Amino acid sequence: MLKNLLYAILLGVGMAACLADRDDAASGITSEEAIATEVTSEDAIPVPNPAEFLIAKGRVGSIRIGMPIDEMRQLKLPGLQLKDTTLRLEGQNYTAHVLSSDISPSGLVIEQQCEPTCQVWRLSIRDDDYKTAQGIGIGSKFSEVQQHYPIDYTAQGEAGFVAVSKAAGFSFVLDKDQLNKIQRNNLKPEDILANTLVKGILVY
Structure with missing residues (x-):
């Protein structure tokens, strides 16, 4: 049994x-x-949405100029990490934020203004994964920039030597080592060599 x-x-x-x-x-x-x-x-490791790397007028991905910092902190961005940092500009320390990922460690620096509430003031591109819809990003040549964006003027600023496009709301930080050091402060857009590289982009 x-x-x-x-x-x-x-x-x-x-x-x-x-x-x-x-x-x-x-x-x-x-x-x-x-x-x-x-x-x-x-x-599985979360993969960032490619749309978060798109540089556009007044915004980069989901981060837009004028966005309240409290609203920015509440964004759900899989694969991306937001951390506070400190920037020193014109001899003063300022609170800023860095949005980065494993594939883009340098990321996006988010600068703020607090008058009286804190809002996104300027976005600084530090990583070559970020591109405009026309494919312009860090590593692009100045001639490629000029094909898509009108350059109003060039100047030396706290971020470096920049080529400013008012219509786009971008400042392209150029490789200073490729510029004429003696004439740098007097250089005009037509004086910049075509193969001068973009080292950063400011969105404002």
Whole structure:
């Protein structure tokens, strides 16, 4: 009697295993693949939305000029981390924020103004993953910039030597090592060599 009972139990277990294998086979998934899928889904690292790397007039991704800092902190941006930092401009320290990811560690620097509430004042591109819709970003040539954006003037500022496009709301920080050091303060857009590289972009 006991022997028959044990046999029935073992038979039931064996049939259940066969049915499970048959279901996996019918769905085209092996036991090893099912385990791998489960592990992968649990350990998956969030990937940033490509739209968050788009530079546009008055904004970069979801971060826009004039956005309240409290609203910015509430944004859900998978794969991106927001951290506070301190910038020193014109001899004074200012609170700012850095939005970065594993693929773009230099990220986006978000500067603020607090009058009286804190809002996004300026965005500084530090990583070459960020591009405009025309593909302009860090590493682009000045000639490529001019093809898409009218340059009103060039000047030396606290961020470096910049080429300013008022219509776009961008300042392109140029590689100072490619500029004439003696005439740098008097250089006009037509004086900048075509292959001068963009080292940063300011959105304001």
